Amino acid sequence: MLQVLEKSIITLNVNNEDIEVVVKPSDILLNTLRLQLGLTGAKPGCENGDCGSCTVLVDGWPIKSCLMLTVEAIGKKITTIEGLKNTPIQQAFVDNFSFQCGYCTSGFLMVCYALTNIHPDTNDYVIAEWLQSNICRCTGYEEINNAIKSVLNTGKS
Structure with a gap:
C-alpha cells in the first residue's frame, strides 16, 4: 500500500x-x-x-x-x-435540448453515459433513480429524461 x-x-x-x-x-x-x-x-x-x-x-x-x-x-x-468523444448520449443531449445554462450538463452526461453502459435495458424507475443524483437548477429534467430514453431506445414514457 x-x-x-x-x-x-x-x-x-x-x-x-x-x-x-x-x-x-x-x-x-x-x-x-x-x-x-x-x-x-x-x-x-x-x-x-x-x-x-x-x-x-x-x-x-x-x-x-x-x-x-x-x-x-x-x-x-x-x-x-x-474523455467522452462522440458518444450517443452527447448527441442525444443536443438533439433533445437537454441543457439550458450548461453548468450541470457534464455531470448529467457522465451519469447518463454510465447508466447506458451499466443498465442498457433499464426501466423508468431506474432512470429516475439515477437522475436523482444530480441537480439542474434550470429544470431541464424532462429533456434529460428524453435524451437518455432515446439512447436506451426503451420506447417507454
Whole structure:
C-alpha cells in the first residue's frame, strides 16, 4: 500500500492516460482534475456531494469528485467529460435540448453515459433513480429524461 506523505507524486489514469500529479493526502479529486490537469469539465458546485456537477466516472461508475480524495483514485480508471468523444448520449443531449445554462450538463452526461453502459435495458424507475443524483437548477429534467430514453431506445414514457 502506498503511503502518501505531506506531498507525494502519484500516477492517475485519466481518460486512458497515465499522468503524474503531486498531491497532499487531503486533496480532492475535483481540484486535482481542474487545477493540476486543466480538466475543467467537472464543475465545483455545492462541494458536499449534493449537486452532481463534479461527477466523473471511476472504473465506469459515476462518482462525485468533490467527495473523493485524489489518493483514493490510485489504480482506478478515471473518465471525465473530456474523455467522452462522440458518444450517443452527447448527441442525444443536443438533439433533445437537454441543457439550458450548461453548468450541470457534464455531470448529467457522465451519469447518463454510465447508466447506458451499466443498465442498457433499464426501466423508468431506474432512470429516475439515477437522475436523482444530480441537480439542474434550470429544470431541464424532462429533456434529460428524453435524451437518455432515446439512447436506451426503451420506447417507454
